[in-house]
Amino acid sequence: MITISPIVNTDRMIVGFSVTGHANAGPHGQDIVCAAVSVLAHTAVYGLERHLKREIKLDMAEGNMVFELMDPPDELTSVVLETTLLGFKEIASNYRKFVQIL
Numbered sequence: 001m002i003t004i005s006p007i008v009n010t011d012r013m014i015v016g017f018s019v020t021g022h023a024n025a026g027p028h029g030q031d032i033v034c035a036a037v038s039v040l041a042h043t044a045v046y047g048l049e050r051h052l053k054r055e056i057k058l059d060m061a062e063g064n065m066v067f068e069l070m071d072p073p074d075e076l077t078s079v080v081l082e083t084t085l086l087g088f089k090e091i092a093s094n095y096r097k098f099v100q101i102l
Contacts, residue, residue, distance in 0.1 A: 002037050003018075004019050004099065004101045005020075014085060016068030018065075018066045019064070040091070043084075045058060054070075
């Protein structure tokens with residue numbers, strides 16, 4: 001199962017995500033649930049780093065991705081992170097056996 005944990009600051013604003021585990025919803029390389037979560041997480045990172053030019057801390061290993069803003073969130077970073085959460089929630093609601101959000 002994939003577990004997604006939003007990382008929030010003291011103001012309860014999302015500043016990043018921890019994404020761990022594997023969906024095991026299909027054969028390795030053909031798992032659409034794992035692919036969907038992975039693409040969404042990577043898109044958030046690319047949006048923050050490449051488009052908005054924000055510095056983030058990124059840790060990646062097999063079945064594990066944690067990313068977090070280095071500076072406080074602003075309106076633009078919040079849009080990216082809140083939209084990412086919406087996407088994660090939609091995936092989790094359609095694939096409850098494979099994805100959970102804490």
